[in-house]
Amino acid sequence: MCEANAYFNSNGQEVLFMEAVDVIEPYEDGLKLVDIFGRQKFVKARIKDMTLLNHRIVLEETAGFKHDSD
Amino acid sequence: MCEANAYFNSNGQEVLFMEAVDVIEPYEDGLKLVDIFGRQKFVKARIKDMTLLNHRIVLEETAGFKHDSD
Numbered sequence: 001m002c003e004a005n006a007y008f009n010s011n012g013q014e015v016l017f018m019e020a021v022d023v024i025e026p027y028e029d030g031l032k033l034v035d036i037f038g039r040q041k042f043v044k045a046r047i048k049d050m051t052l053l054n055h056r057i058v059l060e061e062t063a064g065f066k067h068d069s070d
Numbered sequence: 071m072c073e074a075n076a077y078f079n080s081n082g083q084e085v086l087f088m089e090a091v092d093v094i095e096p097y098e099d100g101l102k103l104v105d106i107f108g109r110q111k112f113v114k115a116r117i118k119d120m121t122l123l124n125h126r127i128v129l130e131e132t133a134g135f136k137h138d139s140d
Contacts, residue, residue, distance in 0.1 A: 001123065002072035002074075002122045002123055002125060003122055003123060004072075004122055021122065022121060022122050022123045023119065023120065023121050023122070024117065024119070024120045024122075025117070025118070025119035025120065026116070026117070026118070026119075036123065046096070047094065047095070047096070047117070048095070048096070049093065049094070049095035049096075050093065050094045050095065051092060051093050052072045052073055052074055052091065052092050052093075052094075052122065053071065053072055053073060053092045053106065055072060
């Protein structure tokens with residue numbers, strides 16, 4: 001399976017934000033992430049970098065960062 | 071392998087832009103894409119949606135669209 005884990009880079013440390021992400025799409029001024037189980041998270045962030053072979057997405061907070069789970 | 075193909079949505083048709091994309095990161099006002107062979111493309115576009123399980127990235131042109139290959 002080719003899902004990826006999404007991390008935030010916070011003060012030089014990477015913090016796991018969501019596992020097993022399948023879908024990523026823009027949502028308002030941030031992103032919508034959907035995992036392989038259909039769970040959604042909305043986050044005021046943008047993609048900082050992504051390496052699909054490593055199953056790895058690094059997110060970067062945008063202004064007004066907050067996230068709503070599920 | 072978990073690379074994905076990148077498409078543009080052009081007048082309702084999807085046109086393949088780059089195969090076997092591994093890395094995606096922001097670059098200036100667009101994106102840098104790198105395939106599994108290390109070839110790079112720079113494009114004035116943003117991600118419209120992405121479904122990793124389907125190995126599929128759909129790009130959307132931004133103002134001043136053009137692309138430079140290799």
